[in-house]
Amino acid sequence: METQTSATLFEEAQKYIPGGVNSPVRAFKAVGGKPLFINRGKGAYIWDADDNRFIDYVGSWGPLILGHAHPLVVNSICRAAERGLSFGATTEGEIELAKMIVSAVPSIEMVRLVSSGTEAVMSAIRVARGYTGRNKIVKFEGGYHGHADPLLAKAGSGLATFGIPDSAGVPASITSDTLVLPYNDIDAVRMLLESIGKEIACIILEPVAGNMGVVLPKENYLADLRELTHKYGIVLIFDEVITGFRLAFGGAQELYGVIPDMTTLGKIIGGGLPIGAYGGKYEIMEKVAPLGPVYQAGTLSGNPIAIAAGIETLRILRDENPYPALEEKTTRLADALANAAENCGIDAAVNQIGSMLTVFFTSENVVDYNTAKTSDTHRYATFFHAMLEEGVYLAPSQFEAAFVSTAHTDKDINQTIEAAERAMCKLA
Numbered sequence: 001m002e003t004q005t006s007a008t009l010f011e012e013a014q015k016y017i018p019g020g021v022n023s024p025v026r027a028f029k030a031v032g033g034k035p036l037f038i039n040r041g042k043g044a045y046i047w048d049a050d051d052n053r054f055i056d057y058v059g060s061w062g063p064l065i066l067g068h069a070h071p072l073v074v075n076s077i078c079r080a081a082e083r084g085l086s087f088g089a090t091t092e093g094e095i096e097l098a099k100m101i102v103s104a105v106p107s108i109e110m111v112r113l114v115s116s117g118t119e120a121v122m123s124a125i126r127v128a129r130g131y132t133g134r135n136k137i138v139k140f141e142g143g144y145h146g147h148a149d150p151l152l153a154k155a156g157s158g159l160a161t162f163g164i165p166d167s168a169g170v171p172a173s174i175t176s177d178t179l180v181l182p183y184n185d186i187d188a189v190r191m192l193l194e195s196i197g198k199e200i201a202c203i204i205l206e207p208v209a210g211n212m213g214v215v216l217p218k219e220n221y222l223a224d225l226r227e228l229t230h231k232y233g234i235v236l237i238f239d240e241v242i243t244g245f246r247l248a249f250g251g252a253q254e255l256y257g258v259i260p261d262m263t264t265l266g267k268i269i270g271g272g273l274p275i276g277a278y279g280g281k282y283e284i285m286e287k288v289a290p291l292g293p294v295y296q297a298g299t300l301s302g303n304p305i306a307i308a309a310g311i312e313t314l315r316i317l318r319d320e321n322p323y324p325a326l327e328e329k330t331t332r333l334a335d336a337l338a339n340a341a342e343n344c345g346i347d348a349a350v351n352q353i354g355s356m357l358t359v360f361f362t363s364e365n366v367v368d369y370n371t372a373k374t375s376d377t378h379r380y381a382t383f384f385h386a387m388l389e390e391g392v393y394l395a396p397s398q399f400e401a402a403f404v405s406t407a408h409t410d411k412d413i414n415q416t417i418e419a420a421e422r423a424m425c426k427l428a
């Protein structure tokens with residue numbers, strides 16, 4: 001495959017942008033090789049700067065559930081842009097998007113729009129602290145919630161590890177109130193809460209993890225978390241930046257029937273434009289300025305172009321209910337990937353739910369966070385490049401989800417399966 005133009009652009013980009021990218025995973029460091037520069041996208045496909053076409057399963061890391069440049073979404077954006085790009089004052093569209101979110105997401109009675117998932121999470125945590133008057137927060141190992149300082153902490157070993165920053169530039173004093181527990185281990189949560197439950201403002205998690213690769217919550221895990229957080233007066237926050245409007249119109253909380261106190265959103269609600277949102281019960285959200293004492297603001301919050309893209313995307317999802325068809329397509333793909341691996345004698349397990357999946361190269365049948373970590377990332381890198389050669393663009397990292405969109409046709413899925421059958425056998 002000819003990729004010289006991308007290679008030249010990458011050289012140039014590195015002179016002006018750290019690592020040549022505006023978000024680290026784009027640099028292909030985890031899989032090696034040089035990143036492709038993308039020139040355009042339409043439906044299920046993207047074209048790189050050398051005009052190679054790929055079936056895309058990154059989907060801008062989740063937002064593009066309708067595929068690239070959906071004509072109705074593009075049309076809404078154009079119409080909104082003609083009316084003005086930003087006002088720093090409230091527009092009617094903000095009410096419409098807020099109403100759609102409130103009626104779709106069971107936990108949200110009021111919602112505030114921001115400009116990224118990171119901002120949504122950072123703000124939700126501030127509100128949870130303001131509401132409870134407590135400082136400590138709990139996250140889970142392998143859970144990613146954006147790059148706000150207090151959340152850049154993972155666990156070391158042990159039951160509850162007081163957060164040690166994952167990034168230079170984050171003072172330990174800032175993560176010292178962040179407690180990190182193993183994911184999917186309700187006993188670890190129970191033990192922590194028995195000792196300091198009344199000091200904890202919130203527990204935040206991805207109800208279905210997407211950032212350790214796709215890892216499903218164990219049976220009753222979410223319901224047990226709900227019960228425990230109620231008992232100790234802790235705000236339960238579902239970070240549905242990925243899963244919101246993806247696993248169901250009402251997100252993972254609708255799917256699992258477990259309703260948190262607060263929810264963070266992003267990605268799909270902006271249809272591919274920058275957005276985030278956080279919301280929850282009225283009694284919590286009334287703490288947000290100017291109603292209440294918790295400050296949070298944004299120059300471009302509720303940006304009319306992003307709002308227009310979001311409204312159109314959610315309208316299509318609501319009216320067309322593509323979720324059963326998305327799940328069916330993705331299940332077929334997941335099963336075929338597992339079969340392809342087996343036929344080639346490769347140890348692999350595929351975690352899938354709705355339109356999200358991850359192939360792990362491990363001999364475990366059920367992949368939880370601990371086993372996900374043991375996946376053979378070199379093998380993933382080889383698989384990634386073999387699929388790229390076949391014209392299939394997967395996430396350039398093992399610990400991410402592949403996203404199927406409504407634009408992926410049966411033919412695209414079949415082509416992907418055939419590509420995987422050849423790629424898997426190259427790993428043997």
Ligand code: PMP
Nearest residue numbers: 116117118144145146239241242
């Ligand atoms: N939460 C989750 C669950 C995410 O997956 C992400 C981003 N992938 C974020 C928060 C941060 O969102 P953003 O990149 O828009 O800041």
